[in-house]
Amino acid sequence: MLLHPAHHVSGTVTVPSDKSISHRSVIFGSIAEGTTRVKNCLFSADCLSTISCFKQMGIRITKEEGSGDLFVEGKGLDGLKAPQEVLDTGNSGTTTRLLAGLLSGQEFPSTLSGDASLNSRPMKRVLTPLTEMGADIKSRENNGCAPLDIRPSHLHGIHYQMPIASAQVKSCLLLAGLYADSPVTVTEPAPSRDHSERMLSAFGASISKQGLDVSIQPRPVLHAQEIDVPGDISSAAYFIAAALLLKGSSLLIRNVGINPTRAGILTVCEKMGADIKKKNEREVSGEPVCDLLVKSSFLHGTVMEGDMIPSLIDEIPILAVMAALSEGETIIRDAADLKAKETDRIHTTVENLKAMGADVVPTEDGFLIHGKKSLHGANLESFEDHRIAMAFTIAALCADGDSQISHPDCVRISWPSFYESLEKILVK
Ligand code: S3P
Numbered sequence: 001m002l003l004h005p006a007h008h009v010s011g012t013v014t015v016p017s018d019k020s021i022s023h024r025s026v027i028f029g030s031i032a033e034g035t036t037r038v039k040n041c042l043f044s045a046d047c048l049s050t051i052s053c054f055k056q057m058g059i060r061i062t063k064e065e066g067s068g069d070l071f072v073e074g075k076g077l078d079g080l081k082a083p084q085e086v087l088d089t090g091n092s093g094t095t096t097r098l099l100a101g102l103l104s105g106q107e108f109p110s111t112l113s114g115d116a117s118l119n120s121r122p123m124k125r126v127l128t129p130l131t132e133m134g135a136d137i138k139s140r141e142n143n144g145c146a147p148l149d150i151r152p153s154h155l156h157g158i159h160y161q162m163p164i165a166s167a168q169v170k171s172c173l174l175l176a177g178l179y180a181d182s183p184v185t186v187t188e189p190a191p192s193r194d195h196s197e198r199m200l201s202a203f204g205a206s207i208s209k210q211g212l213d214v215s216i217q218p219r220p221v222l223h224a225q226e227i228d229v230p231g232d233i234s235s236a237a238y239f240i241a242a243a244l245l246l247k248g249s250s251l252l253i254r255n256v257g258i259n260p261t262r263a264g265i266l267t268v269c270e271k272m273g274a275d276i277k278k279k280n281e282r283e284v285s286g287e288p289v290c291d292l293l294v295k296s297s298f299l300h301g302t303v304m305e306g307d308m309i310p311s312l313i314d315e316i317p318i319l320a321v322m323a324a325l326s327e328g329e330t331i332i333r334d335a336a337d338l339k340a341k342e343t344d345r346i347h348t349t350v351e352n353l354k355a356m357g358a359d360v361v362p363t364e365d366g367f368l369i370h371g372k373k374s375l376h377g378a379n380l381e382s383f384e385d386h387r388i389a390m391a392f393t394i395a396a397l398c399a400d401g402d403s404q405i406s407h408p409d410c411v412r413i414s415w416p417s418f419y420e421s422l423e424k425i426l427v428k
Helices: 017-032 043-055 093-104 124-132 166-179 195-201 233-245 265-269 306-311 313-324 338-342 345-357 386-396 408-413 418-425
Strands: 008-014 033-039 060-063 070-075 087-090 108-112 136-139 147-150 159-161 185-189 207-210 213-216 226-228 250-257 277-282 286-294 329-332 359-363 364-368 403-405
Touching: 008 070, 008 418, 017 033, 017 043, 017 070, 017 093, 017 195, 017 226, 033 060, 033 233, 043 060, 043 087, 060 345, 070 345, 070 364, 087 147, 093 124, 093 136, 093 386, 124 136, 124 166, 159 408, 166 185, 166 213, 195 207, 195 213, 213 277, 226 265, 233 250, 233 265, 233 277, 233 286, 233 313, 233 418, 265 277, 265 306, 265 313, 306 313, 313 329, 313 338, 313 345, 313 359, 313 364, 338 345, 345 359, 345 364, 345 386, 386 403, 386 418, 408 418
Parallel strands: 008 250, 033 226, 087 108, 159 185
Antiparallel strands: 033 070, 060 070, 108 147, 136 147, 185 213, 207 213, 250 286, 277 286, 329 364, 359 364
């Protein structure tokens, strides 16, 4: 796809619904008693993977014409049916890891497998604690990756100290904990997104939190809920960056989820000197939400490290683009898990930034970026990673010449209409 520099962005927009919350609505709705109604569910490729897995396990999931609301006809904790075939989790780490926990507690065997990227991502992080709980779950190729073969077993409660902060691992263990014979506690090294804890509590699970510990009691009765999914701050990030970087921009992004475990990008933008105002702050389905008014700003470098990393992990590629166009030095560290995402995002971000003439050095756990006044147009690679495609599309709009990007259609993973939505706010 050919990409031309843009003048500025303006208008009022909404962004797609939150991917993490959409996955969880379908998963928890499927094992609750009764029909869960999900307003504004995200129908991106990743969430469709989750929906199709549950359909394969006998859950009726329908979309209402007109409203677009999703109805998940839950069958309770023990209502899933044995799937006849391999459960295809596509490109979705969230589907694979959360289902690994849930399926370990079922009385039927199952196999989880995805695309080439998914099947090369590390699954030891869930295999190790699930095995400790007594689960019979194996990496088929014995390489710590999917396909994962799961057989029925008796699960015990454990107290697991997580070596890395990961909401997918934490949620996997909470789901397995629903089927264990005693409580499961996980201790995280830093807080990761807490959508599972919030939503499982609303469904009626008994979850307690103390500092970095989260515990779940086994065998609750989960009750169907009505869930309204807020806009995804990880998607909003691309439009926030465009509005901040393109001079003369003013953009109102409505209905964005600002859960503190996700909103690290707003803290960092503020430190960089960004003009972003939160309007109309409210709570929707147990999640904090607001409208964001973003105006173009003079940005300066900053440091992103430590406990804040999990709260902005998916936004690092676009934050790196912002840093490359800011004044002074930016350091991003403690983010080695970037290498375990849909692509090695340290490598894929650096390749593209270098192609655009940025001054960037990769490190073991992040980057050093020396900001410049401009980036030049270049041949960019999405590496078929949705977040790399979107981050470098925005970079291309801010460049001083035309660019091209490969496989832009990978945006379907989280934002199928990204290019159409972008077109609506662009002033060329
Ligand atoms: C997610 C958790 C994060 C994030 C991913 C979605 C989730 O991954 O990067 O895009 O929905 O729980 P980790 O749990 O591996 O950190």
